[in-house]
Amino acid sequence: MTDTVLTIAGLSKDYHGLRPLRIQQFTLTAGERIALLGFDRPSAEVFVNLVTGATLPDAGTVTLFGRPTAHIADSAEWLAIVDRFGIVSDRAVLLDHLSVIQNLALPFTLDIEPPPGEVRQRAAALASEARIAEPAWEQRVADLDAAGHARVRLARALALNPAVLLLEHVSAGVEAGAARELAADIRGVSTERGVAVVALTADERFAGDVATRVLTLEPATGRLSERRRGWLRRRVD
Numbered sequence: 001m002t003d004t005v006l007t008i009a010g011l012s013k014d015y016h017g018l019r020p021l022r023i024q025q026f027t028l029t030a031g032e033r034i035a036l037l038g039f040d041r042p043s044a045e046v047f048v049n050l051v052t053g054a055t056l057p058d059a060g061t062v063t064l065f066g067r068p069t070a071h072i073a074d075s076a077e078w079l080a081i082v083d084r085f086g087i088v089s090d091r092a093v094l095l096d097h098l099s100v101i102q103n104l105a106l107p108f109t110l111d112i113e114p115p116p117g118e119v120r121q122r123a124a125a126l127a128s129e130a131r132i133a134e135p136a137w138e139q140r141v142a143d144l145d146a147a148g149h150a151r152v153r154l155a156r157a158l159a160l161n162p163a164v165l166l167l168e169h170v171s172a173g174v175e176a177g178a179a180r181e182l183a184a185d186i187r188g189v190s191t192e193r194g195v196a197v198v199a200l201t202a203d204e205r206f207a208g209d210v211a212t213r214v215l216t217l218e219p220a221t222g223r224l225s226e227r228r229r230g231w232l233r234r235r236v237d
Contacts, residue, residue, distance in 0.1 A: 003030040005164055005196050006051060010060035015046045022222030033190055033197040035207035038217030044168045044200040051166065052085050053078055086157030089168035096142035100127060100152055103141055107159035130155035131185045147178040167199040171206040183209035
């Protein structure tokens with residue numbers, strides 16, 4: 001039997017946009033990679049907040065690991081759920097004046113001047129997994145390009161061994177070739193770890209490179225249309 005990680009049904013959420021965010025039906029299974037087109041930055045943020053239980057829908061249900069988010073009892077239970085997600089977003093603040101290794105040590109300790117040996121090893125392992133070149137490990141994050149920033153955020157999102165990676169427009173501002181390499185490396189991480197991926201993006205090339213399924217949101221109805229071979233589309237209801 002396939003393990004269902006996330007189910008959304010009949011969702012509506014007013015976030016003061018042009019129209020509420022609507023999603024008729026969406027299901028993510030363990031290890032699956034899905035890209036979602038049709039979400040701008042504000043609606044992508046709302047989606048992530050709904051999926052992680054930080055916000056409740058106005059209508060419909062979001063079910064995580066078999067439990068509706070509306071049934072989360074307290075902050076301790078919510079934090080335990082959030083730890084199962086790795087969020088790759090430019091909303092996740094990087095400390096520009098610190099090195100890559102110091103930024104990647106922060107999920108484990110605040111003692112980063114310098115990080116203790118064991119913590120440094122864990123940070124280095126994350127940097128390697130995100131394909132950050134070793135010469136860049138001691139660079140200030142401020143000196144990295146957009147692709148470097150995305151890889152540091154990816155590495156940090158992996159720190160607590162999440163079951164799901166949520167990507168918010170991670171290829172925005174990244175040069176096309178570097179975005180393709182980033183997508184390939186995310187695929188590799190997903191496969192090696194068995195981590196599911198939901199990539200919210202406006203970049204159709206990145207979507208096709210990172211995911212095995214690409215769905216496009218119809219904002220007025222909340223329906224998701226699937227693109228497969230030859231970018232033929234069929235309705236997913």
